[in-house]
Amino acid sequence: MAQVRYHGHLADLTGCRQEALEGTTVAKLLDQIKRQHGAEAYRLAKRSHIIVDRRSAGAEKGFRTPAGLDSLVEFIPVCGGG
Amino acid sequence: MELERYRRQLNIPEIGTEGQNRLAASSVLVVGAGGLGGPVLYALAGAGVGRLVVMDGDTVSLSNLNRQFLFTQADLGRPKAEVAARQLAAFNPELRVEGQVCQLDRENGKAMLAGCQLAVAAVDNLEGRLALNAVCVEQGLPLVNGGVEGWYGTIMAVEPCKTPCLACCYAGTTLEQSGEALGVVTGAVGSLMASVALQLLLGENPIPGELLLYDGKRLELERVPVERSPDCSVCGT
Ligand SMILES: [Zn+2]
Numbered sequence: 617m618a619q620v621r622y623h624g625h626l627a628d629l630t631g632c633r634q635e636a637l638e639g640t641t642v643a644k645l646l647d648q649i650k651r652q653h654g655a656e657a658y659r660l661a662k663r664s665h666i667i668v669d670r671r672s673a674g675a676e677k678g679f680r681t682p683a684g685l686d687s688l689v690e691f692i693p694v695c696g697g698g
Numbered sequence: 699m700e701l702e703r704y705r706r707q708l709n710i711p712e713i714g715t716e717g718q719n720r721l722a723a724s725s726v727l728v729v730g731a732g733g734l735g736g737p738v739l740y741a742l743a744g745a746g747v748g749r750l751v752v753m754d755g756d757t758v759s760l761s762n763l764n765r766q767f768l769f770t771q772a773d774l775g776r777p778k779a780e781v782a783a784r785q786l787a788a789f790n791p792e793l794r795v796e797g798q799v800c801q802l803d804r805e806n807g808k809a810m811l812a813g814c815q816l817a818v819a820a821v822d823n824l825e826g827r828l829a830l831n832a833v834c835v836e837q838g839l840p841l842v843n844g845g846v847e848g849w850y851g852t853i854m855a856v857e858p859c860k861t862p863c864l865a866c867c868y869a870g871t872t873l874e875q876s877g878e879a880l881g882v883v884t885g886a887v888g889s890l891m892a893s894v895a896l897q898l899l900l901g902e903n904p905i906p907g908e909l910l911l912y913d914g915k916r917l918e919l920e921r922v923p924v925e926r927s928p929d930c931s932v933c934g935t
Binding site: 625667671674678690693694 | 730821822823824827865871877878884923924
């Protein structure tokens with residue numbers, strides 16, 4: 617079980633700030649989010665800034681980035697406006 | 699330097715006369731003079747940063763005025779960089795303020811950074827941030843990045859080859875612009891960016907290797923640790 621932390625509006629959509637989810641990759645965690653919290657939460661999670669164990673998933677293997685049993689996965693809103 | 703202007707901050711131990719002189723001798727490039735750039739520029743000008751280079755290729759439009767408090771209704775249609783420079787020079791005449799009416803890219807970035815000790819990314823797009831990041835890493839200059847999305851904002855301080863750069867952090871991320879922007883959020887995030895910038899100029903990084911997330915709805919600040927990516931295309935070894 618990876619520990620998953622939700623930030624911003626995703627915490628409203630999932631109704632929690634942190635939970636443990638089954639999944640060995642970011643893609644599998646996203647599937648769990650869809651199953652447990654619905655399509656809107658899934659869409660927002662998928663386009664979040666995803667950090668797995670302190671490293672940006674985008675700079676690793678994207679959605680194929682592994683998430684271990686003790687991993688901490690953060691979903692952060694992408695803030696690019698000014 | 700007119701010390702009376704800075705009397706209320708000279709007693710702050712981290713500033714003092716030495717820090718004030720350091721700020722007066724500093725030059726900062728601020729890219730973007732909008733919702734984030736406004737509060738950043740006012741705070742740096744008020745604190746006495748000696749030279750500010752304001753870079754923005756846009757003109758003032760009515761939909762900017764909910765959050766871009768450097769401008770007034772009379773400025774509609776005028777170049778933001780010019781109006782900002784004029785406004786800041788009136789606000790603190792001791793400073794040198796240069797307005798550059800253009801967008802930053804990899805070509806002009808080096809010239810814009812000439813003589814600067816720090817850059818601030820306050821633009822409204824990811825491409826501009828990444829372009830400034832690449833130039834700062836190449837030049838070995840620290841960069842303060844801030845961005846907003848609706849109620850939320852993030853801030854990072856990049857010290858090249860020491861902390862993660864923006865490419866380490868944002869590689870593979872796509873930005874879906876919702877266009878949501880609120881003055882109370884840009885004001886708070888811009889002030890946090892300016893605080894990070896001032897502390898870097900004074901020799902301290904308050905958020906090394908951390909992404910600072912501002913939640914303007916819950917009124918919370920969170921620090922998320924981020925590491926450098928060894929394969930980063932910009933700062934990787
Ligand atoms: Zn990097």
